[in-house]
């Protein structure tokens with residue numbers, strides 16, 4: 250096989266469930282290329298088709314139309330047991346009648362690897378996920394976090410070309426989830442295996458991924474690095490799903506946008522009505538009764554080092570500004586105060602629909 | 603909760619009724635067991651302890667033959683019934699509700715609903731014509747008849763087991779390179795095994811017990827233990843029958859205890 254830089258690819262993948270009036274299009278013409286060795290995340294709200302895309306890659310479902318390619322080869326109709334792709338299931342799906350070590354050995358044994366190699370790999374995997382003392386336990390005797398690690402070790406043991414993880418951390422409590430995020434990232438870097446990770450948690454996606462595909466309603470809305478997605482959201486859905494965002498509507502004449510309150514900003518945008526987005530931390534408070542657009546403080550929310558100011562512009566548009574709390578050097582603007590805000594031109598995003 | 607809900611056990615006279623019920627249920631069996639150790643001829647007058655009747659029964663060629671036939675039939679019939687029931691359970695569970703599902707359940711469980719005597723007469727007539735046509739009179743007819751009425755008993759625990767099984771486990775096996783057969787062999791079968799063993803034991807006990815159908819289907823000289831005992835009762839009743847019953851009882855208790863242990867929820 251030639252070494253393409255693309256580990257896995259979906260080409261115009263469509264998946265419908267059911268027929269006629271009750272048909273659900275879980276995936277609607279999805280095309281995406283996942284690079285070799287990257288930590289790739291599918292991010293989107295529940296029901297947007299993340300699991301379906303993962304199941305197409307694993308081979309548990311065949312697409313209604315379109316193709317799945319692995320290292321450039323068409324595997325659309327290859328059964329799951331013939332694909333060098335392994336899955337970490339949301340429910341872990343550990344074999345209850347087998348010990349931890351036997352669970353990890355399962356994939357290797359099905360591949361008829363020599364006995365000595367199986368034993369050596371199992372030992373290496375147990376060490377990798379720090380479960381050596383648990384080797385002979387039944388999986389039902391383990392905690393949730395430990396079961397999670399067995400599921401990871403079992404899926405990594407056969408050294409798949411791609412590892413699929415379907416919301417693997419959603420069943421864990423917050424503290425354990427943070428630990429496992431670091432652990433997963435370490436495992437991905439140590440093994441160099443391509444990870445396709447599914448989550449509906451945008452913070453998890455931003456902190457862990459090399460690249461993210463944001464999905465909604467069976468479509469991929471945007472693919473990019475966490476920084477790209479955060480600072481250059483392609484559309485309103487992405488901007489609002491990832492982090493907090495202010496939306497401002499206005500009319501463009503090509504080089505300038507006139508906002509609802511009459512103020513103009515120097516932004517290049519197609520002529521006609523446009524939506525601009527700006528993150529709360531990029532809204533500058535010029536000062537109490539200072540320059541910029543006049544705004545009224547509707548309320549303030551204190552977060553410790555930061556304070557969020559909920560502002561109302563003269564035309565009634567709501568804008569949230571995040572600034573340092575007064576004790577840390579921010580402006581003290583109580584409820585009802587008049588302030589001036591400026592919107593830095595390079596922080597304003599023109600959104601497509 | 604200060605007010606306790608309605609409790610039958612608190613009604614006056616409950617204890618008395620409960621004890622009476624237990625006595626009615628178990629006294630005859632206890633009496634039967636006790637008199638199997640009687641040294642005298644009677645099943646009603648105690649004359650002293652002995653194991654004579656066990657020895658006599660064991661030495662009796664007719665009892666030996668009947669025991670042998672009972673075990674052969676029960677073993678073969680429960681093996682066939684369990685195999686069929688396993689396949690039926692695999693085919694009827696682990697999938698979305700399908701057209702004709704109720705019909706299939708009724709078909710499988712038919713022997714539980716049709717009066718046994720009707721089945722017995724039907725089998726008698728059916729097999730009689732085959733016996734005449736082929737001239738073959740072996741135990742096979744009894745084995746087939748027993749297998750048929752044992753199927754629902756084997757089916758129920760296997761189905762219960764399969765319904766509690768997580769289907770993702772089979773997906774996980776396929777994901778880990780197992781073929782269909784390997785998935786069945788390494789994951790599905792081990793997980794359903796307690797159900798299969800329980801079903802087989804229940805079928806074995808049911809076959810061992812049967813009188814009505816056996817009485818109708820058997821050819822001459824094909825008595826099983828229950829039909830042999832029935833024949834004996836028509837003549838003189840001696841504690842020999844008690845001894846055989848006690849052995850059957852012991853075997854049944856052992857198998858049923860194992861059955862309950864296997865089908866317990868917590869494993």
Ligand SMILES: Nc1ncnc2c1ncn2[C@@H]1O[C@H](COP(=O)(O)OP(=O)(O)O)[C@@H](O)[C@H]1O
Nearest residue numbers: 266267273275294295296297298299300301302
């Ligand atoms: N086997 C199925 N049968 C019918 N509809 C399904 C099936 N699997 C998924 N769907 C539907 O497809 C859509 C996408 O589901 P899924 O991929 O599980 O979403 P996600 O993992 O992003 O939450 C949902 O509307 C879901 O109801």
Ligand SMILES: [Mg+2]
Nearest residue numbers: 299300301415
């Ligand atoms: Mg999902």
